[in-house]
Structure formats: C-alpha cells, structure tokens
Amino acid sequence: MRIVLDQAxxxxxxxxxxxxxxxxEVGDDGALAVLQPEAPEDQRALLEDAVVACPTGALTLTxxx
Amino acid sequence: xxxxxxxxxxLVVVGASLAGLRAVQAARRAGHPGPITLVGAEPHxxxxxxxxxxxxxxxxxxxxxxxxxxxxxLRALDVDLHLGRPATGLDVEAREVVLGDERLPYGALVIxxxxxxxxxxxxxxxGVHTLRTLDDARALRAGLDAGARVVVVGAxxxxxxxxxxxxxxxxxxxVVEAAPVPLVRAVGELAGGLCxxxxxxxxxxxxxxxxxARLAGSDRVEAVVLDDGTRLPADLVxxxxxxxxxxxxxxxxGLTLDDGVRVDPTLHAGAPGVWAAGDVARVVSPxxxxxxxxxxxxxxxxxxxxxxxxxxxxxxxxxxxxxxxSDSYGxxxxxxxxxxxxDVEVLGDADSGPWTVLYRSGDALAGALTLDLxxxxxxxxxxxxRSTSWDDALAAAASRPGVAxxxxxxxxxx
Numbered sequence: 481m482r483i484v485l486d487q488a489x490x491x492x493x494x495x496x497x498x499x500x501x502x503x504x505e506v507g508d509d510g511a512l513a514v515l516q517p518e519a520p521e522d523q524r525a526l527l528e529d530a531v532v533a534c535p536t537g538a539l540t541l542t543x544x545x
Numbered sequence: 546x547x548x549x550x551x552x553x554x555x556l557v558v559v560g561a562s563l564a565g566l567r568a569v570q571a572a573r574r575a576g577h578p579g580p581i582t583l584v585g586a587e588p589h590x591x592x593x594x595x596x597x598x599x600x601x602x603x604x605x606x607x608x609x610x611x612x613x614x615x616x617x618x619l620r621a622l623d624v625d626l627h628l629g630r631p632a633t634g635l636d637v638e639a640r641e642v643v644l645g646d647e648r649l650p651y652g653a654l655v656i657x658x659x660x661x662x663x664x665x666x667x668x669x670x671x672g673v674h675t676l677r678t679l680d681d682a683r684a685l686r687a688g689l690d691a692g693a694r695v696v697v698v699g700a701x702x703x704x705x706x707x708x709x710x711x712x713x714x715x716x717x718x719x720v721v722e723a724a725p726v727p728l729v730r731a732v733g734e735l736a737g738g739l740c741x742x743x744x745x746x747x748x749x750x751x752x753x754x755x756x757x758a759r760l761a762g763s764d765r766v767e768a769v770v771l772d773d774g775t776r777l778p779a780d781l782v783x784x785x786x787x788x789x790x791x792x793x794x795x796x797x798x799g800l801t802l803d804d805g806v807r808v809d810p811t812l813h814a815g816a817p818g819v820w821a822a823g824d825v826a827r828v829v830s831p832x833x834x835x836x837x838x839x840x841x842x843x844x845x846x847x848x849x850x851x852x853x854x855x856x857x858x859x860x861x862x863x864x865x866x867x868x869x870x871s872d873s874y875g876x877x878x879x880x881x882x883x884x885x886x887x888d889v890e891v892l893g894d895a896d897s898g899p900w901t902v903l904y905r906s907g908d909a910l911a912g913a914l915t916l917d918l919x920x921x922x923x924x925x926x927x928x929x930x931r932s933t934s935w936d937d938a939l940a941a942a943a944s945r946p947g948v949a950x951x952x953x954x955x956x957x958x959x
Contacts, residue, residue, distance in 0.1 A: 491877075492877075492919040492920075493870055493879075493919070494879075494919060494922060494923040494926075495841065495868070497923040498868070498923050498926055498927070501923075501927065505920075506919045506920045506922075506923065507920050508920040508921075508945075509920070510917075510919045510920055528574075532567070532570070532844070532848075533841075533844070535593075535595065535840050535841070535844075537613075
C-alpha cells in the first residue's frame with residue numbers, strides 16, 4: 481500500500497515515528513520523512529495505528545493497484 | 546464477572562471528544578458488530594481541542610470548527626449518537642447511564658467525559674474567559690478581534706498559547722502566575738525558567754509569584770487586582786488555571802472519585818463493565834497514580850478502554866510513554882516522559898534555543914523536553930520506553946552535532 485502524507489497538515493509532531501519508526505522519521509530539519517512510501521500489505525495494521533496516532537490527520541493509506 | 550455486550554446492552558461511551566471518539570473507532574476496528582452509543586454533553590460533533598488555543602485564535606476570518614469527523618463518518622461507523630445530552634448519573638447495579646429522565650442500558654461503559662476549565666472564584670464579569678470548548682474559543686476570538694488589553698491568569702500551556710496568540714495580534718498582554726516559576730509541575734523549575742523566558746522575549750509582561758486577589762469592573766471586567774495591590778487594567782481576561790475532571794455526574798455511583806475516576810492500569814474503574822479514559826481517568830499503579838491531560842493519552846486510552854471493555858479477559862495495561870506538545874510565539878515545545886524532580890541536564894542554546902532538558906530518575910532517563918527540536922523528541926521517547934540509562938541518554942544527546950552540553954544541574958531540583 482502507499483503511505484500518503486498531506487504536508488499542509490503535518491506539524492512534525494512525530495507520533496507516526498513513535499508508532500512506526502521504520503516508516504517515519506522527523507529529521508533534524510524538522511520535516512517528516514516517509515522512509516518507505518510503498519509498504520508491504522502485512523504492515524497494514526501497524527500503519528493504520530500510525531495514521532490514527534497522527535494528531536493532525538496528515539496521513540492516509542491507499543491500496544496499491 | 547463478564548457482562549455480555551449485546552443488542553439490548555450496547556457498548557456505551559459517555560464523552561464525545563477525543564477519547565470517546567477513539568473508543569468507538571477502536572471498537573469497530575476490533576470488529577465489534579453490536580450497537581455502540583456515543584453520548585456527548587456538547588452539541589457539536591467531536592472536534593479537536595489543541596487548535597482552539599493556537600491557529601483558531603489567529604487574526605483573520607473565523608475558522609471552521611476543527612472537527613474530527615463528520616456526521617456521515619460516524620453514521621458509517623454505525624454509532625448511535627446523542628449530542629448535547631449531558632450524562633447526569635450512573636447506576637452501576639442496573640448498568641444504566643442516566644441522561645436526565647432517560648436511561649441508557651449498557652453492556653460495557655467507557656467514561657470519557659474529560660475535564661472542565663476552572664474559573665476564578667468571586668464575582669463574574671463579561672470579558673472574562675476560560676478556554677476549553679469550541680464555544681469558549683469563538684467567544685475569545687471575538688474578544689481578541691475587538692482589540693483589548695489582555696490579562697492572562699495562569700502561565701500554564703493554555704495561558705502561554707493564548708498570550709502568544711494575543712501578542713501575534715499586536716495586543717498588549719500581561720500574564721499573572723502565582724508560582725515563582727511557571728510550569729513547575731509539568732517541566733520542573735529549571736525548564737520552567739527557560740519556558741518563562743519566551744514571554745519576555747516576545748513582549749509579554751510576565752508577573753510571577755503573585756496571585757489574583759479579585760477582578761474589578763461593572764458589567765464588563767475593567768481590571769485585575771493582584772495580591773500585592775497592583776491593579777492591571779484589562780479589557781479581556783483569560784483564565785488558564787487548569788481543569789477539573791468532569792466527574793460530578795458520577796457522584797453517588799459508587800465509583801472511586803479522586804481528582805478523576807480511579808482506574809487500574811487496564812483502565813477498569815472497579816465496577817462491572819465500567820472503564821474510563823482520557824482527561825477524566827486517574828490511572829493507579831503500584832508507584833502512584835497519574836491523570837494525564839495530553840492529546841495522545843486521551844487517544845491511546847480511549848482506544849485501549851474500548852478494546853479492554855469488549856474483551857476484559859484479555860485486557861492490557863496502558864503503558865505508553867506520555868507525550869505532549871505546546872506551540873507558542875512560533876516555538877514548538879515537546880515533552881516525553883515526566884519530570885521527577887531530580888537531576889536535569891540542559892543541552893543546546895538556553896538563551897535562544899533550540900535546547901533540550903533531560904530528566905533523570907535513578908539510573909535511567911525519565912523524561913525529555915525540547916524546544917524546536919522535533920527531530921529529536923521521539924528518539925528520547927524511544928529511549929525512555931526501553932529504559933535507557935541516564936549515561937547512555939546523555940551520550941546519545943551529546944553526540945548530536947551542534948548540541949553542546951550547557952552543563953548538568955544537580956542543584957536544579959524542584
């Protein structure tokens with residue numbers, strides 16, 4: 481699946497990194513980096529947790545065609 | 546004793562803010578097929594509180610309410626919604642929530658009624674505001690739009706954010722804080738001093754170590770009179786002196802109320818099928834008890850309480866490392882863990898930031914507070930979660946380029 485980040489909503493609060501550090505990291509520049517934008521399906525539950533954890537609702541997941 | 550959650554005995558969630566919303570979302574995500582009822586005192590769809598003291602107060606057109614979800618989304622979750630209906634009682638024997646003259650039977654109940662802003666005692670005047678709800682925020686915006694000499698009572702996070710919003714509009718602001726240093730309970734004395742410096746740097750007049758004796762005015766407030774006799778002219782007073790948990794409706798229910806609903810680490814409230822989450826919940830553990838008022842704890846506890854309520858035999862404890870953030874004067878403050886009152890270490894530029902304060906408990910890292918270091922804070926949360934030693938935490942912190950040690954402070958105890 482694809483991880484979609486809405487930059488306008490992202491405040492670099494880092495909850496995604498807290499939940500799934502292999503997929504998200506707030507860098508030294510303060511910007512959120514999505515480390516693996518295409519994620520394997522078996523990570524869906526973890527990534528759904530990360531999506532729900534975001535205080536600004538900046539993340540969504542899509543199905544990969 | 547297990548209560549069957551079923552058609553005639555739904556999962557009932559009382560409190561339709563973040564914890565309550567996460568509870569109903571988690572119940573559906575866990576595959577719960579049965580009826581779910583969500584009750585909220587406010588007439589609004591669940592909405593987000595943090596923006597109300599930040600972007601919502603900025604000058605410009607009135608923003609949309611920061612809603613979490615639309616009525617359609619809640620309908621898609623098949624949640625029976627009762628908004629604008631404050632719960633008035635709880636009958637744990639009959640397993641019913643009382644809403645005025647209506648009774649809602651429950652198979653399992655999640656209490657998520659949050660907290661209510663504290664008011665100053667004494668005479669009430671127009672132009673005096675607390676800030677908790679959307680309606681509060683709209684009223685405060687209107688006051689700020691009118692232009693005002695602003696006095697903020699309480700230099701907590703809400704007070705600081707409101708002061709920041711008022712300064713951003715070019716309004717004169719005085720903040721009155723009864724304690725000698727702001728934020729001591731949350732961040733400790735040394736860090737409290739670092740946070741206090743932000744006010745002065747941005748033109749806010751911060752008065753510490755003095756309390757409010759009374760307000761003065763006719764219909765509208767005209768001044769804030771301090772304990773030392775100082776009279777601060779004011780057109781707009783914002784009271785940010787904390788919030789008390791909304792447990793009045795639970796009086797006589799038999800639940801243990803002690804600055805919140807006392808719950809065990811799994812968020813169970815001690816009565817069959819009753820759980821609590823968020824700002825209302827005081828979580829008791831062998832080490833003590835804590836009632837968190839963080840966005841993340843409300844979200845995490847709401848979800849956990851629902852999952853545990855639906856499968857009590859598999860109930861798991863709340864173990865997340867606490868986290869909160871606060872934005873003021875263009876700066877981002879973030880804290881993970883807690884400030885136990887022992888040794889602290891300050892790193893970075895204590896004058897203009899960015900800086901980090903690390904908190905020690907025994908041999909371990911207990912907490913970390915950063916100013917303008919969003920790339921660092923979650924690394925500290927991970928260290929705390931894995932019980933990283935104090936020495937390893939210091940080494941990790943010092944190894945970052947450009948983050949030189951300011952010096953430790955064993956003397957900086959609360």
